[in-house]
Amino acid sequence: MKEKYDFHEIELKRQKYWAERGLNRTETDTSQEKFYCLEMFPYPSGKIHMGHVRNYAIGDVIARYKKMRGLNVLHPMGWDAFGLPAENAAIKHGVHPAQWTHENIDFMRKQLDRMGLSYAWDREVTTCNPEYYRWNQWFFLKLLERGLAYRKSSFVNWCPSCATVLANEQVPDGKCWRCDSVVIQKELEQWFFKITHYAEELLQDCDKLAGWPERVVLMQKHWIGKSEGVEVDFPIEGLDEKLRIFTTRPDTLFGVTFMCIAPGHTMAERLVEDKGKLDIIKEKYGKVEEKAGLFTGHYAINPLTNRKIPIYAANFVLMEYGTGAIMSVPAHDQRDFDFAKEYNLPIKVVIVPEKSAEEQKGESTEEKDFRTSEPPRAFEDEGTLINSGRFSGLRSSEAKQEIGKYVEEKGLGKRTVNYKLRDWGISRQRYWGTPIPIIYCERCGVVPVPEKDLPVILPVDVKFTGKGGSPLLESDAFLNVKCPKCSGKARRETDTMDTFVDSSWYFVRYCSKKDENPMDKGNIDYWMPVDQYIGGIEHAVLHLLYSRFFTRVLKDLGVLEYGEPFKNLLTQGMVTKETLKCPEHGWLFPEEARNEKCTLCGRPVELGRVEKMSKSKRNVIDPDVLINKYGADTMRLFSLFAAPPERDLEWSDKGVEGAYRFLNRVWGIIYKNSDKLRVARSELKDDNFGDSSLVTRHSLLLLRKTHQTIRKVTDDIEKDYHLNTAIAALMELVNDISSFNPEAEEDWPALHFAIKNTLMMLAPFAPHIAEELWGAIGEKDSIFEHPWPAWNETLAKEEELELVVQVNGKLRARIVVPAGLSDGEAQQRSLDDAKVKEIINGKQIRKVVVVKGRLVNIVTSNQ
RNA sequence: GCCGGUGUGGUGGAAUGGCAGACGCGACGGACUCAAAAUCCGUUGUCCGCAAGGGCGUGAGAGUUCAAAUCUCUCCACCGGCACCA
Numbered sequence: 001m002k003e004k005y006d007f008h009e010i011e012l013k014r015q016k017y018w019a020e021r022g023l024n025r026t027e028t029d030t031s032q033e034k035f036y037c038l039e040m041f042p043y044p045s046g047k048i049h050m051g052h053v054r055n056y057a058i059g060d061v062i063a064r065y066k067k068m069r070g071l072n073v074l075h076p077m078g079w080d081a082f083g084l085p086a087e088n089a090a091i092k093h094g095v096h097p098a099q100w101t102h103e104n105i106d107f108m109r110k111q112l113d114r115m116g117l118s119y120a121w122d123r124e125v126t127t128c129n130p131e132y133y134r135w136n137q138w139f140f141l142k143l144l145e146r147g148l149a150y151r152k153s154s155f156v157n158w159c160p161s162c163a164t165v166l167a168n169e170q171v172p173d174g175k176c177w178r179c180d181s182v183v184i185q186k187e188l189e190q191w192f193f194k195i196t197h198y199a200e201e202l203l204q205d206c207d208k209l210a211g212w213p214e215r216v217v218l219m220q221k222h223w224i225g226k227s228e229g230v231e232v233d234f235p236i237e238g239l240d241e242k243l244r245i246f247t248t249r250p251d252t253l254f255g256v257t258f259m260c261i262a263p264g265h266t267m268a269e270r271l272v273e274d275k276g277k278l279d280i281i282k283e284k285y286g287k288v289e290e291k292a293g294l295f296t297g298h299y300a301i302n303p304l305t306n307r308k309i310p311i312y313a314a315n316f317v318l319m320e321y322g323t324g325a326i327m328s329v330p331a332h333d334q335r336d337f338d339f340a341k342e343y344n345l346p347i348k349v350v351i352v353p354e355k356s357a358e359e360q361k362g363e364s365t366e367e368k369d370f371r372t373s374e375p376p377r378a379f380e381d382e383g384t385l386i387n388s389g390r391f392s393g394l395r396s397s398e399a400k401q402e403i404g405k406y407v408e409e410k411g412l413g414k415r416t417v418n419y420k421l422r423d424w425g426i427s428r429q430r431y432w433g434t435p436i437p438i439i440y441c442e443r444c445g446v447v448p449v450p451e452k453d454l455p456v457i458l459p460v461d462v463k464f465t466g467k468g469g470s471p472l473l474e475s476d477a478f479l480n481v482k483c484p485k486c487s488g489k490a491r492r493e494t495d496t497m498d499t500f501v502d503s504s505w506y507f508v509r510y511c512s513k514k515d516e517n518p519m520d521k522g523n524i525d526y527w528m529p530v531d532q533y534i535g536g537i538e539h540a541v542l543h544l545l546y547s548r549f550f551t552r553v554l555k556d557l558g559v560l561e562y563g564e565p566f567k568n569l570l571t572q573g574m575v576t577k578e579t580l581k582c583p584e585h586g587w588l589f590p591e592e593a594r595n596e597k598c599t600l601c602g603r604p605v606e607l608g609r610v611e612k613m614s615k616s617k618r619n620v621i622d623p624d625v626l627i628n629k630y631g632a633d634t635m636r637l638f639s640l641f642a643a644p645p646e647r648d649l650e651w652s653d654k655g656v657e658g659a660y661r662f663l664n665r666v667w668g669i670i671y672k673n674s675d676k677l678r679v680a681r682s683e684l685k686d687d688n689f690g691d692s693s694l695v696t697r698h699s700l701l702l703l704r705k706t707h708q709t710i711r712k713v714t715d716d717i718e719k720d721y722h723l724n725t726a727i728a729a730l731m732e733l734v735n736d737i738s739s740f741n742p743e744a745e746e747d748w749p750a751l752h753f754a755i756k757n758t759l760m761m762l763a764p765f766a767p768h769i770a771e772e773l774w775g776a777i778g779e780k781d782s783i784f785e786h787p788w789p790a791w792n793e794t795l796a797k798e799e800e801l802e803l804v805v806q807v808n809g810k811l812r813a814r815i816v817v818p819a820g821l822s823d824g825e826a827q828q829r830s831l832d833d834a835k836v837k838e839i840i841n842g843k844q845i846r847k848v849v850v851v852k853g854r855l856v857n858i859v860t861s862n863q
Numbered sequence: 864g865c866c867g868g869u870g871u872g873g874u875g876g877a878a879u880g881g882c883a884g885a886c887g888c889g890a891c892g893g894a895c896u897c898a899a900a901a902u903c904c905g906u907u908g909u910c911c912g913c914a915a916g917g918g919c920g921u922g923a924g925a926g927u928u929c930a931a932a933u934c935u936c937u938c939c940a941c942c943g944g945c946a947c948c949a
Contacts, residue, residue, distance in 0.1 A: 215867055219944060222866070227948075247949060260949090288947060316947045326949045334864095335947060420948055540944080641887070642875060648942090650875060654888050661902095662887085668902090725877070728886035735886090804882045809930050811882060849929050851881050859929045 001674050001776045005667040007631030010772040015116060017771070023784055024075070026120045028511075028526050032072040036527050037063040038507055038566075040535030040543075041078045041125070044104040045085060048111040050575040050613055050639070050651070051536065053623050057636040058572055058645050058723065059534045060117045064764035065717055067118075068788040074527055075118055076510040078125030079105050082133075082499045087432045091466040097432045098460060101128055111623065115632045116767050118784075125509050127502035132509065133434040134455030135518055136501050139550070140191075140437055141448055142557060148194040151446065154425055158186035162467050165429035190427035191436060191495070195549045199224055199419045201563075202548055211568030213646070216540045223541045225420025230404050231323060232413035234259060234300040236271075237308060243267060243300055246322030246418060250407065251399035252329040253304050254388035255350035257340065260293065260314035261325040268313045271296035284315040291316055291339055302327075303412045304389070304403075314339065322418055330378065337378040349375060351383040351396060424546065426498040431462060431471045433496030441483035441490040450484050456492070470494050503543055504550040507533075507565060519559050533566040534645075540571065570721060573648035575639075577619040579608030587618040610650055621651055633766035634660040640765060641727045662731060663769055666762070669738055670755060670773050677755065678778040680748035699750035702740050706754045707796035709733040710789050713761050723765070730761055752777070757789045804855040805830045807839050823850040830856040 018024060039059035042052055056077075063075035079101075086097035093100075105126065112119065125132060143149035157166040159176040166176060171183045195202075203224045206217050229248035236243055243259065261268050263281040272278045277294050284292045293314040300311050316335065317326055330340035330347040340347055382396035391399050407413045427436065435456040437449035449456055459478045462471035472478055472494040483490040511527040512520045529551075547565045554560040580588040582598035582605055592598065593605045613620045626635045638659035643649040670677065709729050716726035737754050740747075756777060763770035763783045774783040798819055803826060805813040813835045817826060827848050830836060836858065843860040850856050 215944085218867065222945060225945090225948070229949085245949080249949080286947090291947085314947095316949095318948065321948045328949085333949070335949080418948080420945095537943080638887095644876085647869090647876095652875065652888070655875065658887050664902095724875095725886080728877075731886055802882085806881085806930075809881095809928095814882080847929060849881085851930095855881050855930090857881080857929055 001671055003671055005664050005769070007633060007663075007768070011114070011116060011632055011768040014768040014771045015113060018118070018782070018784075021782060023782060024118045024120050025122060026072070026074050026076075028523050029072055030526055033070075034074065034527060035063075035066040035071040035532075036074045036507075036530045037066060037532050038074075038076065038510070038530045038534070040533075040539065041080050041503070041506060042108065043080045043083055043085070044101055044108055046104050046107070048108055048115075048623050050621055050623060053115065053635060054575055054639045054645075054649060055534060055536070055572055056112065056115065056117050057639050058570065058721070059532075060115075060636070060767075061640065061717075061723060061764040062532055062534070062721065063118055064767060064784060065788065067784060068760070068764070068786070070787060074123075074510065075120060076123045076125070077112065077117070077119040077121070078123075078506060078510070079108075079127065080499065080503055080506075081105065081126050081128035082433045082496075082502055084430065084432070087430060087464065090432075090464040094464075096460070097464075098128065101432075114627055115623075115636065118767075123510050123513055125506050127499075127506065128432070130455045130457050131514075132506075133458075133502070135505070135509070136434040136497055137437040137449070137454050137456060138451065139501070139505070139553070140497070141451060141454075143193055143553065144448055146553075146556070148197055148553070149191060150194065151189055151191055153187055154190045154192075155185040156188055156190075156429065157183045159183055164467060164469055188427075188429070190425050191438075191493075192423040192425050193549070195424045195546070196419060196421055198549055198552050199226070199421050200417075201552065202421075202545065205548075205564060208564055209569075212566070213569065213571055216537070216544070216569060216571060219540045220545055223421060223545065226417060227419075228415070228417050230407055230413055231416050232303065232327070232407055234303060234309075234327070236311070237299040237301055239298070241267075243311065243325050244323045244413070245325045245327045246416065247327055249329065249332065249396075249400075250403040251382070251385060251388075251391075251394075251396045252332045252350055253302070253327070253403055254385070254391070255329040255331050255348045256302050256305075256307075256309060256327040257330060257346045257348050258309050258328045259300050259311045259325065260317045260328055260339070261296075261311065262317040262319040263294075263313045263315060264319045265313075265317075265324045267325070268296065271298045271311065272313060273297060278313060281313050281315050287315060291335070291342060293339060293343055295343075303410075304406075310345070312339075312343070320422065321420070331375060332378055332380055334378040334380060347375065348387065349379070350385060350387045351379060351381075352386055353379070353381070353383045354395065424498075424500075424549075426501055427495040428498055429470050429494075430496050431458070431464070433499060434458075434501065435472075435478075436493045436495050436497060438493035439481055439483060439490045440493065441486060441488055443488050444483055444485045444490075447483055447485050447490070453484065458496075470496075472496075500542060500546050504546040505554070507547070508551075508554065508560075521559060524559060525561060528560060529562060529564055530566045532568045532570065534570045534572060536574075537571040544569075570645060572645045573643065574612045575649050575651060576610045577613050577621065577651040578610050579617050579619045581606040581608045587616070589618045613651070626656065630656060630660045631663075631768070633663055633769050637663065637727065637766050640723045642724070644724050645721055662734065663766060665738060666734055666758070667769065667773065669734070670776055673751065673755075674776055676742075676748055677752050680752040696744050696747055696750075698740070698743075699747045702736060702750050702754050703795060704798070705733055705736050706757050707791040710757060710761065710791035711793075711796055714788070714791070717764075726761075727765060730758065730765075733758055759783065760786060760789050801853050803830070803853075805833060805836055806855060806857040807836060808859055809857060812836055812839055819853070823852065826850050826852075826856055830858065 037059055039055050063073050067073045081101050086101050089095055089100045090097045127133060140149060157171050159166055159181055161179045161181040162176060166183060174183055175181065176183055203221060203226055206221050209217050227248050229246055230250040231244055231246050233242040233244050263278060263285055268278060272294065281292055281294050284290055293312040296311045296313055298311050299308045302309055328336040330336040330345065331349040332351055385392050385394050385399050391403060394402060404415045408415060435458055437454060437456045439447045439449060441447050459475045462475050464471055479491050481490050481492050507530050508524060509518045511523040512518050516523065551560055551565040552563045555563045580590065580593050582588050582601065583603055584601050585598060588598060588605060592600065596605050598605050611617055611619065623635065634656060638656045639649065641659060642655050712729040713726045716722040737758065740751060742748050742751055759770045759774050760783060771783050800816055801819050803815050803817050804811060805815060813833045815829055815833055817829060827850055840860060845858060845860055847859040848856065
């Protein structure tokens, strides 16, 4: 054993050792209890960053811990390999996206291996490989068969100068990221997945997500955005047509004084004569700052009151939600109220706050014109109905039901449910993605590629100009195809799929090995669902919702038994760091500032806020640099210790050194005692410590601390993965071990026991050093083949306790008492304490509260 | 605007009704050294006090309780999500 902790040497040695022993391979084995531990796979952008390090360090601790607990653990890794950056690299540097991607993957896989992560690489998934994406295409065909995939016209961002489609993130401030031209909306036929088919189920089953952070579940619920209401038809005066609206407030139907329709509504085109004016409203569509409306020149009839009300086209009415038309109740909706004031429209109060209903009775039921008695603002709460015919006097909640019923009985409309969730547009006018398996035949129309012809392979020999749309449009070999139905002339769909499709089922792919059928039911039944999923909060909605959607489809296809993909979810916080800013040179790298001055110009450096690590802010730490300087174990340990997993982690160079120091201390203790520890090993069995007569007093204390630490570390990991406090407990134990001096011969077994258990508990966090020191104390097999230590409750128990004595809630004394003292005895001893006596001094004792093993609180009268 | 989260020493954080500040960082003092680094030992919330001891203290204010960082209410600050959703 070397004196110095040489992490370079031992980390490489141990990584090789694990690989040779096949420690990370996983087999389906129904006789064993399984644990599926998954971290969100990365986009192969080129290098691992600190966010990845944290994510994968957390996952690796869990995987290794569960393995030591005797579970059959699946811990796989792969690559979310399709996406825009690869295509950008192709345009910019002339390197093919496939080459760029695969080179990045090879580099990043090595980086992950250097971290000592226990991945089952024999199950690695790479989404840009045809063997993977053929199943995306299979999904597409299955969805199409079930009517859950369809085509419709939709808008995309279009740069007229580059003649290309842009993703939202490529349109900063409404301009093209490459040429700064103003981006316009262009209408294209695109494919959609009907996720709304599952809207209700996705919402209902949110309640099954007990292992998810509440806020993520809440975000999903909000995103689905269910609201119940009524659709009502308003006849248009003088025309044999009706305008259908949706409202969640049927209780305000008697207060409707005008109507608004979206400027893109078909009715708007027909009703408005002056198309120029309508175009102005259309231009303002979606502008939140301004409310603009245009009287259509037509009136509708409120079917409940038979009143005539004007119809407006208004920029704030959304075409995509509800029916694209609304009834306006200015008295009870602030937006309508503002609009009514702007356009001089009447305001009719039909709801009053519940308590004043009595007072309001008998008051004028006349319509209130805002010019004579203007309510200061809309009353949006629920209340009691007035001015509402036979419904007056009802409470809002009752009226909603009653009016809903009435509307249905009279055939005026129906009760409905609306969701904010929209169908998922999956078409991307991009090259580097999964080809959509569709053929357009001149004779047969839209024809799906037959399943036997999958995969539709993405052609490699294409040109990347960045102009004129997808390179697939230029590939004749790809584009021209015979119709599978009539063998006539046809062309392929050139759009590719959104990369979220790739990540919506990759966790299912891992369940089977590379050469096995990905839809193998035996494997999937055994491994699914994922027991612990770990990743960033930024995927709280889309990725997680799409994955839930896909697992439901798989369930309906009979592949999966259970519809929820992820049983437990841990969303780890961001990795942040202080930023530095020079008034002249902007963001600075840490090395560009010395003594709080900019090294470029000498000006004082502004200490910026602590922000998420990003290249642009120059506050990044390169994991490679850290590994070279301190080793993977130190990097892992610090990123787990500095904050609980779900909170943000502020990077601290000094903190990293603290973690490094800790590992060096552990090394040093074992180095110092290594000869003796090997001998001590043979002299005892681990559980021989029940007989305390064998050990000296200070050995006993060390043993107790060891058992307490096993309990604490195990509890902390089990209880929501409080890895930071688990590490703190290990540090405490190491502090005790380090100050323990074996005096008698019989002290050595105790020291050995403490060290052995420390190493086992350290193993999931800092696997290389733990494995190496495991060998150094004479153990033969891998530490990861050894079960997680168990504690002995009797030995962990203190025999004496310090009781806190309070008088009137204030700490006044501490007394040492034997454990298990009765409440009465504890009370008596507290009262007997000299200090306490002095304070009480004749005051009357009103009450004594005894909390077993913790404290005694004596409550006295005032005097 | 609506919803959610966070707020504790010089600092990252611990304690989720019962000793506020575990553990780490930093700082200070000491040992080792010709010296420094590394390492080791000790001290470290704050105020008053020579000390013994005492007062104060978890964003602010109120409340519940024998007892509140923790529960309830009001407010403030910061962060995140959604946002014309009828």
